[in-house]
Amino acid sequence: MDRFVYQAYTNKGEIVSGAIEAQSHGEALQRLRSQGLIPFTCSSEASAAKRSRSAANQGDGRRPCSATSRLAFVYELGILLRAQMPLDQALSLLPQQPDLRRVVHIIHLIADTIRAGKSLGQALSAYPQFLHLHETAMIRAAEQTGSVAEILLQLASSIRRQMELRSRVKAALTYPAILLCMSLLTVALVAAVLVPNLLPLFDGAQVEPPFVIRLFIALNSNLTTIAVLIVLGALCAAGIAKALGSNEVFLLSRDRALLKLPVIGSLAMQAETVRVASSLGLLLGSGIALTQVLAIAQKTTKNRAVALALAGAAEKVAAGTRVARAFAECLVMPPSACHLIAVGEEANRLDEMMLHIAQMTETAMQNRLERLMTLLTPTLTLLMGLLVGGLITGVMNAILSVNEMVLP
Numbered sequence: 435m436d437r438f439v440y441q442a443y444t445n446k447g448e449i450v451s452g453a454i455e456a457q458s459h460g461e462a463l464q465r466l467r468s469q470g471l472i473p474f475t476c477s478s479e480a481s482a483a484k485r486s487r488s489a490a491n492q493g494d495g496r497r498p499c500s501a502t503s504r505l506a507f508v509y510e511l512g513i514l515l516r517a518q519m520p521l522d523q524a525l526s527l528l529p530q531q532p533d534l535r536r537v538v539h540i541i542h543l544i545a546d547t548i549r550a551g552k553s554l555g556q557a558l559s560a561y562p563q564f565l566h567l568h569e570t571a572m573i574r575a576a577e578q579t580g581s582v583a584e585i586l587l588q589l590a591s592s593i594r595r596q597m598e599l600r601s602r603v604k605a606a607l608t609y610p611a612i613l614l615c616m617s618l619l620t621v622a623l624v625a626a627v628l629v630p631n632l633l634p635l636f637d638g639a640q641v642e643p644p645f646v647i648r649l650f651i652a653l654n655s656n657l658t659t660i661a662v663l664i665v666l667g668a669l670c671a672a673g674i675a676k677a678l679g680s681n682e683v684f685l686l687s688r689d690r691a692l693l694k695l696p697v698i699g700s701l702a703m704q705a706e707t708v709r710v711a712s713s714l715g716l717l718l719g720s721g722i723a724l725t726q727v728l729a730i731a732q733k734t735t736k737n738r739a740v741a742l743a744l745a746g747a748a749e750k751v752a753a754g755t756r757v758a759r760a761f762a763e764c765l766v767m768p769p770s771a772c773h774l775i776a777v778g779e780e781a782n783r784l785d786e787m788m789l790h791i792a793q794m795t796e797t798a799m800q801n802r803l804e805r806l807m808t809l810l811t812p813t814l815t816l817l818m819g820l821l822v823g824g825l826i827t828g829v830m831n832a833i834l835s836v837n838e839m840v841l842p
Contacts, residue, residue, distance in 0.1 A: 436478045438462040439546075441526055442471035451522060451549060499537055499564045501600075505593045506533035507541075508565070512586030522549055540564055553577055568733035572717060575730055581720040588716050599800055606807035610814045617818035624825055625650040646828035682738075690739040697806070704799040706740045707767050708792050715788030725752055740766065757784065771795065 438459065441451045450471065456462035459476065466473045510531055514524035525545040529538040540561055547557035555574030558565050565573075569589055576585040629650040633643065643651070653660065678684045693699045713734040717727040728748035735741045743764040750760035758776035761767050767775070771791050778787025 436462075438476055438478050440466060440471075440473050440476040442466055442473040442476075444472075445470055451526075499540075501593060501597050502533050503537050504565060505590055505597065506531055507537070508569075508586045508593065509590035510534075512583050512590060515583035515586065521554060537564065554582065568713060568730065571730045571733055572713065575717060575722045575726060576720050579721045585716060585720060592712055592716075595796065599796075599803075602800070603803060603807065606804070606810075610811055613811075613814060613818055617822055620822050621825060625653060630654065646825065686738045686742065689737045693737065693739060701799060701802065702737060703740075703768065704795050704802075706735050706737050707771055708796045708799065709734045709736070710740070710744065710766065711771070711788045711795065712792035715785050715792060718785035718788060724757070767791075 435455045435457055437453055437455050439451075439453050440462070444450055454462055454465060456465055459478070462476055463473055466476070507528065510528055511524055514527065515521065522545060525541060525548065528534055528541050534541065544554075544557040544561070544564075547560065548554060553574070555570055555577055558570045558573060562570070572585055572589065573582060576582045629647055632647060633651060642648075692702055695702075710731050713731045714727055717730060718724070722730075725748065728744065728751060732741050732744050732748070735744065743766045747757075747760040747764040747766050750763065751757055755763075756776070756779055758772050758779055761775060762769065762772040774787055774791050775784070778784040781787075
């Protein structure tokens, strides 16, 4: 006899789950109906194990879940849990959401893991491509205080803001990208069509072509060699990047150098401040101990230099140093943010102040990005105009010089 895992509705409309032994799938359904249940899922444990292996192969972290699916999962689950719905029933309803159709198999596996006795945080830890590690760590910490629904909804708000910012940046970059492509296409057409047709004019006049013409003729003549060199250079660069990608010393040095860049560095620091401050505010508001909160916050940052500074600050806080002073000494956040943290500590509202810092910094970063994007379009337009205009001017001067030599 086979063992079948099922989910079914009772006469009262409740959802129950369990396992039943039967000779076939049809017999299992018949036995469930005889018990007054209305099954809506029923599969053998062998097929469930096969599905688990298939999903595990798909979910090994190489194919990250989309931000839309992440948002739908945490938001819908948070709403259902806040409505006091049991976790297993809430998970059984999530696959009906349109935005979660591509990750239904992972949701089923998470539900199976929870029914086996694991917590939500433990089940999510097996699928780092579904939720980020720091998000899973925040959920596991919230399970200790019973505030999982609140954390999920706050995570959904954070993911939604990130998606909106990314969408605005993409929209602002659309026109410059089109302008760049059209400019490069114009240069390619001039080099491939116009310049070769001009070369016979200079041969007939027995004069040396101008530099622009000679440059494009050389590029056209050695196009295959240039393409091979570009491909080889790209392969070498990919190999070096892969080798250095596992070198922690190099990655730490790279992240430190990134923070020191003129404009990009300050933007990167603002982004890290938003991540750290929002996670600290969410976790502190859930009643989690400060030392545990600082340990989880280290997983939220994507910059290794900031994570190392945060680890140093956590050691100082564990030794009795105030958070604001520890952050200022370890350069975790800008001085203005550390000043606000000190105010929050004095008022015993550190969680609210952290969320305020995150919101204030995120707003400032968005405004700065919008200004940069506004300046990028005319700057790029001017540069592309100079490039194309200079090219056309050089070609026209070459044509005029040939005419002057031909005319008596």
